[in-house]
Amino acid sequence: MQYISTRGGMQPLPYCETLLEGLAPDGGLAVPETMPTVDGETLERWRALTYPQLATEVLGLFATDIPRADLARMTAAAYETFPEAVVPLRAIDDDLTLVGLSEGPTLAFKDMAMQFLGQVVEYALERKGSVLNILGATSGDTGSAAEHALRGKDRISVFMLSPKGRMSAFQRAQMFSLDDENIHNIVVDGVFDDCQNLVKKLAGDLDFKRAQNLGAVNSINLARITAQVVYYFWAWLRATDIGGWTEVSFTVPSGNFGNILSGFFAKQMGLPIRRLVLAANENNVLDEFFRTGVYRPRSAAQTLATSSPSMDISKASNLERFIFELVGRDASRVVSAWKDLDDKGHFDFTADLSRFIEEFGIVSGTSTHADRLATIEAVYDASGDIIDPHTADGVKVAREYVEPGVPMLVLETAKPQKFAETIREAIGVELEYPSELRAMLDAPQRTAEMADDEHELRAFIEANALR
Numbered sequence: 001m002q003y004i005s006t007r008g009g010m011q012p013l014p015y016c017e018t019l020l021e022g023l024a025p026d027g028g029l030a031v032p033e034t035m036p037t038v039d040g041e042t043l044e045r046w047r048a049l050t051y052p053q054l055a056t057e058v059l060g061l062f063a064t065d066i067p068r069a070d071l072a073r074m075t076a077a078a079y080e081t082f083p084e085a086v087v088p089l090r091a092i093d094d095d096l097t098l099v100g101l102s103e104g105p106t107l108a109f110k111d112m113a114m115q116f117l118g119q120v121v122e123y124a125l126e127r128k129g130s131v132l133n134i135l136g137a138t139s140g141d142t143g144s145a146a147e148h149a150l151r152g153k154d155r156i157s158v159f160m161l162s163p164k165g166r167m168s169a170f171q172r173a174q175m176f177s178l179d180d181e182n183i184h185n186i187v188v189d190g191v192f193d194d195c196q197n198l199v200k201k202l203a204g205d206l207d208f209k210r211a212q213n214l215g216a217v218n219s220i221n222l223a224r225i226t227a228q229v230v231y232y233f234w235a236w237l238r239a240t241d242i243g244g245w246t247e248v249s250f251t252v253p254s255g256n257f258g259n260i261l262s263g264f265f266a267k268q269m270g271l272p273i274r275r276l277v278l279a280a281n282e283n284n285v286l287d288e289f290f291r292t293g294v295y296r297p298r299s300a301a302q303t304l305a306t307s308s309p310s311m312d313i314s315k316a317s318n319l320e321r322f323i324f325e326l327v328g329r330d331a332s333r334v335v336s337a338w339k340d341l342d343d344k345g346h347f348d349f350t351a352d353l354s355r356f357i358e359e360f361g362i363v364s365g366t367s368t369h370a371d372r373l374a375t376i377e378a379v380y381d382a383s384g385d386i387i388d389p390h391t392a393d394g395v396k397v398a399r400e401y402v403e404p405g406v407p408m409l410v411l412e413t414a415k416p417q418k419f420a421e422t423i424r425e426a427i428g429v430e431l432e433y434p435s436e437l438r439a440m441l442d443a444p445q446r447t448a449e450m451a452d453d454e455h456e457l458r459a460f461i462e463a464n465a466l467r
């Protein structure tokens, strides 16, 4: 299996070689040259597998350049710190079932992909005999998941930018309490998009990028997208086991379009998915796109700080991979859409609107702060279950798309403990923290503070990068 760019300007590369780059050299994103497919018989055979075994099967279709035994060792190592089920399913009422993706070390779904990424990137670096300095931007969960997956690695260091004052106390503690030498937390005086723009500037300077061995593990990384495909298969196998249905729908609390893109890959691979429901918060550029066909990213200043902060995104980095399929894999049309974005601030696929649902099964909705609070309360009253604000956005939007006879699976993207303030506001409950989490919250924190300034960041990286 080889990977090509959505913009058509990259020699096909094997899996391991796409992992160490951010964007393709032409500014596009790596996609499989042809999507692998899975037939019904194979699916039935996969029912008996454990999560790491299933991950080996699914990832083996994408990472054909990694011997099976190596892949099996890495998936086992990636998920060994999770509880046995890795991804537990639980019904909250007759209509909705939650898919628990937050059982990993940082209590959010990013661990699912990052734990595998940590294994496979170190593996690819060993094979090449090189090192990697990861430069990333986070609005909360990506950064902590990356740092917890990469701490203490020999060939990798992490430079993680985060927006000052925009993360929860818990998210800050999870990142800033790490004292591993290979982890650098950089707090930028700006919002998430300022952080992301700084990363883009440095990553776009190819000489600097090469000299400093810079790479990325952001939400466009192929290891993450492919590792996330696994739990769509897992959830389908569990939901159909129980109910005997064939088609299921998924609702995905969305920001950068990474998680739901993996569901889209699973559907293209032949997994019987009826609807992929995109749930947005108040920063609903994607909901606007899937309702109107017009994609109009917002500026940093127009991006609201909400109570589901990991979805506070104004541009959705992974959308380009969906557009590539929408235009029939015609890279020149992808290029012209992004040229429209640069020239006019939007692009327009109104003419294709009916295909969004009919061909691709994607629908969408928006949830607000008031919806979030009401949903957390309603779920708590009905089932005693406490859900986090991002999952609440999912539950709210999922209800708008429940269909008789089709199980609706809502991805639980974080544990409520990460967002205790909002839980208190919604239901007045003080969440209990287990002792290891309390210790983390009380631990000393270590960061470098910085202005929204490219030169300052360059100097910091030059002084601290692995060589």
Ligand SMILES: *Cc1c(COP(=O)(O)O)cnc(C)c1O
Pocket: 108, 109, 110, 141, 142, 219, 253, 254, 255, 256, 257, 258, 259, 260, 310, 311, 390, 413, 414
């Ligand atoms: C990252 C994140 C999201 C959004 O996922 P995308 O892949 O960016 O769409 C939703 N919820 C939580 C808790 C997250 O950490």
